[in-house]
Amino acid sequence: MGKESILEKIKRRIVVLDGAMGSMLIDQGLPAGTPPEYWNVSNPEKVQKVHKDYFDAGSDAVLTNTFGGSRLKLAAHKHGSSVEKYNRKAVELAKEICPDDCYVAGDIGPSGAFLPPVGTITIEEFEENYLEQTKILAEADVDFFFIETMVDIKEAEAAVKAAKKVSNKPVFASITYQKTKRGYFTIMGNSVEQCVEILQKAGADVIGANCTIGSDEMIDLIPQLKKVSKVPICAKPNAGRPQLIDGKTVYPTTPNDFAQDILQMVEKQVNVIGGCCGSNPAYIRKIAQLVMR
Numbered sequence: 001m002g003k004e005s006i007l008e009k010i011k012r013r014i015v016v017l018d019g020a021m022g023s024m025l026i027d028q029g030l031p032a033g034t035p036p037e038y039w040n041v042s043n044p045e046k047v048q049k050v051h052k053d054y055f056d057a058g059s060d061a062v063l064t065n066t067f068g069g070s071r072l073k074l075a076a077h078k079h080g081s082s083v084e085k086y087n088r089k090a091v092e093l094a095k096e097i098c099p100d101d102c103y104v105a106g107d108i109g110p111s112g113a114f115l116p117p118v119g120t121i122t123i124e125e126f127e128e129n130y131l132e133q134t135k136i137l138a139e140a141d142v143d144f145f146f147i148e149t150m151v152d153i154k155e156a157e158a159a160v161k162a163a164k165k166v167s168n169k170p171v172f173a174s175i176t177y178q179k180t181k182r183g184y185f186t187i188m189g190n191s192v193e194q195c196v197e198i199l200q201k202a203g204a205d206v207i208g209a210n211c212t213i214g215s216d217e218m219i220d221l222i223p224q225l226k227k228v229s230k231v232p233i234c235a236k237p238n239a240g241r242p243q244l245i246d247g248k249t250v251y252p253t254t255p256n257d258f259a260q261d262i263l264q265m266v267e268k269q270v271n272v273i274g275g276c277c278g279s280n281p282a283y284i285r286k287i288a289q290l291v292m293r
Contacts, residue, residue, distance in 0.1 A: 003101065006143055007170050007205055007206075014266055015061065016292075017234075017275075018059045019274060019283050020277050021047075021065055022036050023249075023277060025046065025047070036067070036068065040090045040093060041082075041089050047093050057288060061102060062105070063148075064091050064094050064104060064107045066090045069108075069133055070108065070111050073110075083132060087133060091104060091142055105142060105145065105172070106138070106144070108145060108147045108148070108163075111129055114152065115155075126154070126158035131162040134165075144170040144171065145172065147159045149174065150174070150186075153188070170206065171204050175209055183224070184209075195207075207225065208225065209236075210234075210237065210276045211236070211276045212238065214253055215237040215265075223268050226269055234271065236273070237258075237276060239252070250278075251279075253278070262291070263291070
């Protein structure tokens with residue numbers, strides 16, 4: 001008997017993901033402008049400790065330190081030749097300390113490039129970019145893919161299709177929305193309905209939202225996602241809106257308030273929860289304690 005699929009676990013109970021990785025590494029001294037993925041090979045023990053702290057806090061799954069691990073993103077930092085090395089090492093670090101009943105997700109973030117008229121990239125280049133990264137992550141044997149923080153539904157669609165092309169592993173697709181007077185939209189103007197429809201058609205197994213907005217602002221987004229989605233819903237909000245205090249970025253929402261907001265999302269039938277920017281193992285521990293009661 002192998003481990004049950006993450007999708008089977010979601011059918012049985014709320015699944016708890018991890019919190020932020022980038023801000024945790026910055027706290028440990030990651031220099032500005034250095035891709036966090038570089039630390040998979042230069043400071044592996046620090047990356048691995050973050051994963052372990054999240055598992056110890058109650059995470060059912062952690063995301064590999066590969067958010068910016070695609071060729072387009074790494075090339076912008078002059079690390080384009082290290083795509084395979086950084087991604088493989090990231091999976092290895094997480095899998096080494098992953099408990100038997102937990103999971104490792106291959107994390108895939110936006111490329112930083114844009115389609116016209118904002119940028120010059122093509123859909124084909126997006127697909128090529130994500131085919132390479134998803135193939136490496138699949139071969140390194142992640143349990144599922146987590147495509148996140150996408151602001152352009154077309155880029156998200158390309159990433160989902162790439163993941164579906166390289167393997168039959170589950171694909172989570174998470175969009176970043178802004179709360180406006182007219183409702184929730186991406187910065188490219190995509191509505192919740194548009195995003196869900198496109199992601200479902202592309203083959204996403206779980207659809208959600210992460211980043212940009214805090215936990216309090218994400219509560220009302222859950223029913224909107226739930227209303228139009230035929231698949232489970234995932235939420236990874238920020239720990240409030242970032243504030244610059246004495247030159248340092250501070251996230252104002254406390255672990256307790258964050259967990260209470262997550263509890264409201266659970267009442268609105270979210271299926272998978274975690275934290276994004278500003279969250280850390282203390283936030284995940286508080287969530288896990290509340291939802292696992």
